[in-house]
Amino acid sequence: MNPFYFGTSERRIFGIYEPAALGSKRKRAAVLCYSWGPEYLYAHRTMRQLAIKLSMAGVHTLRFDYFGTGDSGGDAADTDLKGWESDIALAIEEIKDMVDVTKVSLIGLRLGATVAASVATKLWKEIDALVLWDPIVSGKEYQLSLDPGERERWHGGPKAAGESAQVREASGFVCSTSMIRELPALNLGDMISPPRTRTLMLVTERFPFHQSLAPVPGGGQSGSLDIEYMEAVHPWIEDPTLTGVVPVGVIQRIVNWLG
């Protein structure tokens, strides 16, 4: 395990590189894309375990904090989804250089999955495989779910103490105006129909949107979409009895699917 900073002096990104424990004929690498806010905090342990399991299966991994989140540089008020996309692109370049590969897998959880899907539509030539673990389907719905009690404030209602015109707070996390503007435009369907790369969507929390999706078989130069439903705990949710529990079944499925 190697924790380090990468990026530029203006945009320092904290990452942890986990080298592959097993040597294999073909070098493989993956970038893990975290979720946001409280979901990032509670799922941190699970994402670390995912990185360790991938490493044991021969995959080099890089997981990192987006600018303005976790240990990365910047303030929470500096975060925006466009910036996240550039951070993911930077992480892809970083691990390609470190491992000497031309393609990487992208694995995202929740909001990180949706942003990873967006990156994959643009950088599909550099992506081997895309894993979307309970991705956010609709940015608008997600924004409203952040804290139902705060719906009114999100939409121009009175601000809480300490909030400014530039930021809002969601479940204790500062959310920038840019992010508030960008979230409603986020639509997973636009990013995976059709899939540009080999894609697995792992769903443990069903929404009506999932019924409208059909698997897309791969072939030729086009991508594919596998949709799998699993029963598992939601590691991104704070729960007095389940916080810290790692959904090993989901992790193993990801490792196996990546082959």
Added chain:
Amino acid sequence: MTQKISEQTVLLGRRQSLVGIVARAVTGAPPDNPAVIILNTGIIHRVGHHRMYVTMSRALAAAGHTVLRFDFSGIGDSDPRTDGLAPVESCLADIKDAIDWLERDREVSRVILIGLCSGADYAILYGHTDARVVALVLMDPSIPATARYYLHIIIRRLMRLRAWNRVVTGRSRILRMWLEHLSYALRPKGKYGQITLQNLKFHSYLEQCYQGAVDRGIEMLAVLTEDSTRQTYRMQMIDAFPNVSFGNQLKLELFSGSDHSFSREADRSRLNQLILGWINSMNYRDLSLPVRSE
């Protein structure tokens, strides 16, 4: 004084298995300023709830302190220990490793420990044992329930039918806590068993730790939120440890309106200002330098 800061990743401990971030001012930090170590809260990794420890680290570093935030073994990015230590002993050993590293690598001779909840408990459990620790910031530490605490809780719940229902059906948390309190009170001294974070507030050892900290001249800032499951009044900490002569070494701050994890940005900002102001006001420069550890 606010300085530009830098942050660096570090691997600490005998097996280099503890992951941490050191923040410090790029230039101009007074060399005799004590370093600050921020401890994990529960299983949340070193960034803390709502990223509060990142902003706290940066604020303290900008004021001229070297600040280390790191993950205990088995928490966040740090690997579990392999020596079979019990959870409390493991965390205390990790704190020692962190201070040893600061002393050896950064030539630090004085340290301030900051912790919230379990982090505060580890700070007091460790702090009184190491001469390099000069101050503690304890946010919502374990405080034994006092008679006044029980009275407050009972008065609050008297009018709630659901609370009575819980008592009758044996699901009352307060009743359970009181019975546990009673069972510890009736045990002969020295028969408390192994210390855990769960039984710490019933343990006479906690009072010994506070007295030990006072005897060593350690300054303490206790920040108490309005989490009524932990405390209901500002002086509860004094009442709970009647044999400890805190004198001027303990400053108590009741943080009105804040929940246990300082969920609001305004509370976190106020907390950082409070801690920074308190550290700046301390006369730690007058304290004699501790003997360097072997």
